[in-house]
Amino acid sequence: MTxxxxxxxxxxxxxxxxxxxTGECGPPKGANVEHLKEKVAHLKxxxxxxxxxxxxxxxxxxxxxxxxxxxxQEGIEPNFQMVCRDxxxxxxxxxxxxxxxxxxxxxxxxSGDHQRFGNHPEAKNVYDIDSMQLxxxxxxxxxxxxxxxxxxxxxxxxxxxxxxxxxxxxxxEFRVHRLAKKIQAGADFIQTQCIYNMxxxxxxxxxxxxxxxxxxxxILAGVTPMKSVGMAQYMARMVPGMDVPQSVVxxxxxxxxxxVAEEGIKYALEQIEEFKEMEGVAGxxxxxxEWEHKVPEIAERAxxxxxxxx
Amino acid sequence: xxxxxxxxxxxxxxxxxxxKKVLILGCKGCVTVCNxxxxxxxxxxxxxxxxxxxxxxxxxxxxEKALERQCDPEYVDQIKDIVEDYDAVISMACxxxxxxxxxxxxxxxxxxxxxxxxxxxxVQHGIWEERCAGCGACGIHHFGGLCPIARCSKSLxxxxxxxxxxxxxxxxxxxxxxxxxxxxxxMEEGHLDExxxxxxxxxxxTARDGxxxxxxxxxxxx
Numbered sequence: 397m398t399x400x401x402x403x404x405x406x407x408x409x410x411x412x413x414x415x416x417x418t419g420e421c422g423p424p425k426g427a428n429v430e431h432l433k434e435k436v437a438h439l440k441x442x443x444x445x446x447x448x449x450x451x452x453x454x455x456x457x458x459x460x461x462x463x464x465x466x467x468x469q470e471g472i473e474p475n476f477q478m479v480c481r482d483x484x485x486x487x488x489x490x491x492x493x494x495x496x497x498x499x500x501x502x503x504x505x506x507s508g509d510h511q512r513f514g515n516h517p518e519a520k521n522v523y524d525i526d527s528m529q530l531x532x533x534x535x536x537x538x539x540x541x542x543x544x545x546x547x548x549x550x551x552x553x554x555x556x557x558x559x560x561x562x563x564x565x566x567x568x569e570f571r572v573h574r575l576a577k578k579i580q581a582g583a584d585f586i587q588t589q590c591i592y593n594m595x596x597x598x599x600x601x602x603x604x605x606x607x608x609x610x611x612x613x614x615i616l617a618g619v620t621p622m623k624s625v626g627m628a629q630y631m632a633r634m635v636p637g638m639d640v641p642q643s644v645v646x647x648x649x650x651x652x653x654x655x656v657a658e659e660g661i662k663y664a665l666e667q668i669e670e671f672k673e674m675e676g677v678a679g680x681x682x683x684x685x686e687w688e689h690k691v692p693e694i695a696e697r698a699x700x701x702x703x704x705x706x
Numbered sequence: 707x708x709x710x711x712x713x714x715x716x717x718x719x720x721x722x723x724x725x726k727k728v729l730i731l732g733c734k735g736c737v738t739v740c741n742x743x744x745x746x747x748x749x750x751x752x753x754x755x756x757x758x759x760x761x762x763x764x765x766x767x768x769x770e771k772a773l774e775r776q777c778d779p780e781y782v783d784q785i786k787d788i789v790e791d792y793d794a795v796i797s798m799a800c801x802x803x804x805x806x807x808x809x810x811x812x813x814x815x816x817x818x819x820x821x822x823x824x825x826x827x828x829v830q831h832g833i834w835e836e837r838c839a840g841c842g843a844c845g846i847h848h849f850g851g852l853c854p855i856a857r858c859s860k861s862l863x864x865x866x867x868x869x870x871x872x873x874x875x876x877x878x879x880x881x882x883x884x885x886x887x888x889x890x891x892x893m894e895e896g897h898l899d900e901x902x903x904x905x906x907x908x909x910x911x912t913a914r915d916g917x918x919x920x921x922x923x924x925x926x927x928x
Contacts, residue, residue, distance in 0.1 A: 481860070485907065507867045510859050512877045521860070525907045528864035532904065544907060562868030570866075570889045570901070577864065577902055589868060636869040636876035 402556035404501035416679025419443035423463035454514025479508025496553030504558035535582030559583035563600035564639035610676030622660035707736035725793035732772030733799035743798030776803030842912025857884035863905035
């Protein structure tokens with residue numbers, strides 16, 4: 397593999413044709429470095445890279461770039477997330493250079509949840525550029541060594557470019573085309589929204605494969621194990637663009653008291669088994685929200701260990 | 707038009723403070739059309755203020771007037787002979803009005819009685835919606851005649867984002883996802899190809915981001 401774009405572990409794993417397995421970690425709501433280290437310790441050796449969220453749900457947390465560097469110190473590869481909500485193009489470009497300088501090699505480009513959801517709804521929203529333009533910008537900086545204004549950078553940031561795709565948002569018929577547009581803009585890998593509606597996802601992936609998108613980009617299927625019936629109901633009702641079929645809620649409820657979390661993990665494991673065989677799916681992105689300590693068990697039972705060393 | 711909402715009475719009373727005699731000055735432009743600052747609303751505010759102050763045992767003398775427009779020096783001039791008669795003037799025009807008044811009559815106090823909200827129109831009687839963000843570089847023809855700068859919560863030029871559900875925006879079920887409308891319109895028209903065109907980052911220099919703006923029409927300048 398001589399022509400790597402970034403040389404990140406995630407890129408190497410995917411390029412070697414392994415079924416990738418990525419994790420996720422939200423930085424602390426404070427400067428609690430020890431807590432962050434404790435959380436990510438559960439992920440070490442279990443996943444190929446760990447997404448570090450950027451003020452997710454518009455709630456202020458330790459900056460994603462700073463938390464990403466802490467992961468690096470811990471010997472864990474971060475997938476640095478950046479949203480367009482909080483930075484204009486000056487800050488975006490300087491942060492891209494900054495994270496590369498600190499040794500970060502993966503970057504996930506997102507629009508970001510609107511600040512109205514979060515804990516500072518009074519904030520001004522930036523959205524100077526959108527996620528599509530962010531993908532294109534990182535590619536330009538990496539491949540052309542140029543800023544948005546065409547001025548040259550001295551050293552280009554070699555980043556593996558990620559983007560998100562939500563097959564369950566509307567209008568459904570356009571979602572696969574939007575995915576194609578992100579790939580065209582420069583996305584090297586895609587992590588999808590949490591999948592619960594498998595029928596819809598199969599349909600989405602069939603369209604993506606028919607369009608040959610899986611040959612241009614690595615598509616990782618998003619999995620979040622349900623911890624409780626309440627969590628399932630909350631996601632079904634309150635999270636826009638989230639599709640939790642009633643059959644899933646029913647299955648969790650019928651598991652009975654004390655057994656719901658195990659049923660949630662079982663459902664996730666069944667999904668992972670299917671994704672391993674599903675055409676066009678190059679891996680799984682496991683978002684075990686505030687459930688990091690369960691990741692080793694899930695990875696073990698999913699049969700994705702040991703993680704490849706490339 | 708420019709759309710505005712009237713400020714709460716409490717806030718207006720606080721601005722008026724100890725004034726004993728005020729002029730409420732309406733505007734016959736946009737704020738009349740959106741039923742917030744025309745003759746009728748001037749009358750309502752005058753009565754409301756008088757009653758409120760009378761209750762406090764501090765009667766307020768209020769006079770009423772409406773100018774053709776408050777965004778034009780020619781009309782703003784029309785109160786030059788009476789402005790000194792008042793402790794303060796309450797403008798019911800958009801945010802432009804009290805500024806033109808303040809600039810024309812230094813030393814006098816002008817209070818805004820409305821909150822200027824957006825450029826829009828009435829979608830039905832009593833309901834107005836935003837349509838334009840005044841970005842200074844209109845490109846709505848790229849988006850089926852619908853403006854994502856003003857009408858998408860994230861001003862996305864390559865939408866829709868992953869929060870679009872059932873035609874509604876992720877911020878509220880009361881907000882239409884404009885990208886849902888743009889996509890459906892283009893797909894119905896068989897113009898999916900236009901949606902696949904990458905829209906580059908917007909040049910914001912013509913918007914407020916480029917600093918306060920000025921429009922000079924040389925042929926009209928004397």
